[in-house]
Amino acid sequence: MPKGSGLYMAWPATTRYGLSVAPGNLGLVQDFLNTITEGTIAPPDLLATLASAQEWADRVTEQWISIDDLGWAKTLPRLTENDRKALVGIRDQLFEGLFGHSHSETASRLGRNNPTYHPVMTVSTGGIELRPDGEGWKYFETALLLICHQGQLEGVLRRMKSCKSETCDVVFYDRSNNNSGVWHDVKVCGNRANVRAHRERSATN
Template structure:
């Protein structure tokens, strides 16, 4: 996927940060995680209200259908308030599962358990495969996990990272040759960390 194209612009949450998006379906996972409100720039949490969540869902599912490489994308029902709350809770658990820490300060200890979903095993002339299962937005959640699983197999999931800054959890896709990037924006978060470290060193002398 190329930056600056219409497809790049269609990922609404990630585009807010001017970031390069993860390839293929992994861009959906990145966008879902980037619906958070980030501590420095502080854009709104896109799952905070039913209206904003529905607007995000409409855009992101349309984009997913347009780029889907696995045949998993489909139109999903309109969100209910219960759906919105469930997606926000799932986002927090997925965030912690992928990056080892929770974005939400109100995350419950129960949310730190392993995520368990049941995909469907399929058999065809191409071999045995997995497909998402579940009704409504549970299907979407299962699909996100399977996309992560596919990214893990392909070796690209490790390039999707949460910014190292203490005040920023923006999820970026590391395209550096040695997969060494730690900041979603070196000029913002990286520079801020360097300034803080310099002041701490100066204060200790």
């Protein structure tokens, strides 16, 4: 499968939902957000414990290195408990920033202490380049934000969406021609919403 193109690549959090993955490095952001537990299928939150977070991190960085076309990916140090908590915090902030809603009750509290990230600007043969910077997992967090920024400039970030279902925050990449998708799984979340709407209409008649 060509680099950065696939529908079913080895992103561990996203593919457990059977989803098409976002292209290139944006797949890293999608997978990071999909470490959450979803309300219906309810697989475990992959960042809930240090052991599960480390297992996810090992797999996701291996996948990132295999598809990276920006030269940003690298093997990172082992997580500490403080690192794990920091990753949960940036995940909450990304949900708030990208989708306008919090995934966890801690998001608003964490937002008041929003950390700053410092990418490095370099001069290359193609012009001026922004790259992630920082030590350890701060580098990883900076990379996530820079990937989102690049996706925003390229107009593809808007295709990454959180499921509209009230009980599901799974993040999917909308490949529809008019970017009209709202459910991560039409048969599950879409059907559930239609049934609920039908019952509400029936109750008012």
